[in-house]
Amino acid sequence: MQEIVSIYIGKAGILLGEAVWELYCMEHGILINGNMPSYESETDFKFTNFFQQVRPAKFVPRALFFDLEPTYTNKLRNGKHRFLFNSEQFLTGDDDAANNFITDRYNSGSEIIDSMIETVRNFTNNCENVEGFIIYHSAGGGTGYCLTALLMERLRNDYPKKMFTEFSIYPTPIISPITTEPFNAVLSTLTSSEYSDCCFIVDNEAMYQMCCSNLLMKNPNYTNLNRLIAQTVSSATISLRLESALNSNLKELQKNLVPLPRLNFPYATYAPVVPGDKIYDITVEQLTKSCFSKENQMVKCNPEYGKYLGCCLQFRGNVEPTEINLAIKAMREENSFELVDWCPSAFKVGVNLRKPSFLPNSDLAELERTACVLSNNTNIGDYLTRLNQKYNILESKNDFVCWFKMQNIEFAEYKEAYDFLNQLISDYEEVDLDIYQVD
Ligand SMILES: Nc1nc2c(ncn2[C@@H]2O[C@H](COP(=O)(O)OP(=O)(O)OP(=O)(O)O)[C@@H](O)[C@H]2O)c(=O)[nH]1
Ligand SMILES: [Mg+2]
CATH class of the missing domain: 1.10.287 (Helix Hairpins)
Structure with missing residues (x-):
């Protein structure tokens, strides 16, 4: 077993974490108290790399939540998922860095960091062979940037052979008025380059616009954004949690997306993003096309430009391989994507036949098939x-x-x-x- 430990830092990290685990639980038939009624009939137990099995049909997420102040961890601990997690999975200070990197780094952050490392150590001691960590945080928040930077620096040192993947939420003034956020985001980019094997950029502006344009919302809030991000994260990690021929572990994911170690900033595209009240059927060809369209990207970059250093197209649900081959052939004929010359094998395709799950009262239409592209494209520039x-x-x-x-x-x-x-x-x-x- 190669466990993957998810770590959520600061407000954005923790709130996103709640949406992600709600969805993971649904996907694996686990109730909000950690019980799995379908345990006897389950055949694919690979998901125990994400969930610790504490009793035959009882599971606990392999997840840790860190913040400098307790508001959002308390919300999670006292909310509907209170029986899903244990108290050892949370660690908070009683301070708030007010988006200030310096205050964080030299005061509260340095006080809490040793306890965080100890919490991670205790947690990983209960694992057989941790493959790596997936870290979720905002790049603009004081805690989201700074505490993540401190933690990654220490973890890289303590766990030099493990894989480090990030989902880093980048700021936009459309939803956050805090003017210093681009400073933190620039610093965070350097940290991700130094300590992360693969850092998925999630641009809040792109997510906000997707909610407005694709899902027809007037004023999307963080819950809407997080649910949409969670759906994409779930597609990005499905191959890690279920038996899969493509990207079956973090190492392979990194190998497919980051052929040059310094250029480690891929992003995801999810399709279709259509409102929940719409009756919608989509052909595999349309689905494939939407996966390469600007409207569905988690970062707005012009898809007409750029070359792929790596590209993984992951289908979920009822999709026939012959339909996929035809769809890809049609795209190739249109000449609509270009790979770097030195890496012609950079395009990979995977299918997971399980029907995708959707959160209760999902903003998204509940479809039989979805797809997600993870790509490292020069247009991230x-x-x-x-x-x-x-x-x-x-x-x-x-x-x-x-x-x-x-x-x-x-x-x-x-x-x-x-x-x-x-x-x-x-x-x-x-x-x-x-x-x-x-x-
Ligand atoms: N997608 C998403 N973004 C969020 C959420 N909450 C805050 N943000 C964004 O995150 C950035 C602010 O970081 P936070 O995570 O709120 O702050 P923090 O990391 O706790 O850091 P402090 O400033 O020390 O409190 C801004 O760019 C916000 O727009 C959320 O729930 N979802
Ligand atoms: Mg905070």
């Missing part, structure tokens, strides 16, 4: 350039810079992260132009 521009606008506003400059060391760190971001953008550009040099 568009998004990183926009992040860079946000950083520049912020930097040009003197108020913040004065404040940061007073803290010499920290400003140097911001500068290093900013330079790194520019390098990353130009690396992706060079791959696109086929002039990238591997060092």
Whole structure:
């Protein structure tokens, strides 16, 4: 058994975690108290890499929740999933970093970090052979950025052979008015490059627009966003939780998506995103096409540009392999996607025949088949350039810079992260132009 431990940090991480585990439980026939009524008839027990079996038909998520303050962990512990988790899976301080990286790092974060490491250690001691960690957090939040950075630095050191995957939620002023978030997001990108094998960017702006345009919501809230992200995360991880010929573990996922270690920022596209009240049937060809359309991307990047360094198309539900072959052939004939020349095997396809599950009162139409593309495409450079521009606008506003400059060391760190971001953008550009040099 190769266990995968999920870690949720800060408010966004924890609230997303709640939506993700609600969906995982439904998918594996586990009730909100951890009991599995269909235990006797279950045939595929691979999911126990995500759920610890504590009694024959009772399961506990392999998940940990960390925050500097207790509001959101308390919400989860006292909410409808209170019997799903144990108290050892939560650790909080009693502070809030108010989106301030420096306060976090040097005060509350450094106080709690040793206890976090001990919590992870105790948890992994109950596992046979942990394959790796999946870490969920916001890149813009003080805790989401800083505590994650501290934790990853320490875990990388303590678990050098394990895989580290992230789902990192990037900020947008449309839903969060906190002006310093692009600073934290730039820093977070550097941390992900240093410590993560594979960091999926989740852009809140793209998620918000998907809720408005595809799901016809007027004012989507975080619950709506999280439920949509959870659906995508579930498709991205289904091959890890059930027997699968494609991406059956974190190592293979990373190998398929990150052929060059520095360029480790893939994103996901999920389809179809259509409202729950719609009666909808979709052909495999339409489904495949929607998986490569801008409207369904978790990060807005122009799909007409860019080359794939890696691309995994994962179908779920009632899908025939012959239909898939025809759909891919049609796409190839349209010449609508381009792979980097040096990696012609970068396009992979997987199918999981189980019908996809949907959360109760799902915003999404409950369909017989869905698909998800995980891709590392040079067009992520568009998004990183926009992040860079946000950083520049912020930097040009003197108020913040004065404040940061007073803290010499920290400003140097911001500068290093900013330079790194520019390098990353130009690396992706060079791959696109086929002039990238591997060092
Ligand atoms: N998708 C999603 N984004 C969220 C959610 N909550 C907050 N965010 C985003 O996360 C960023 C703020 O980070 P939080 O996670 O709220 O804060 P934190 O990590 O707890 O850090 P502190 O500032 O120290 O409290 C902003 O960009 C928010 O838009 C959520 O439930 N879902
Ligand atoms: Mg917080």
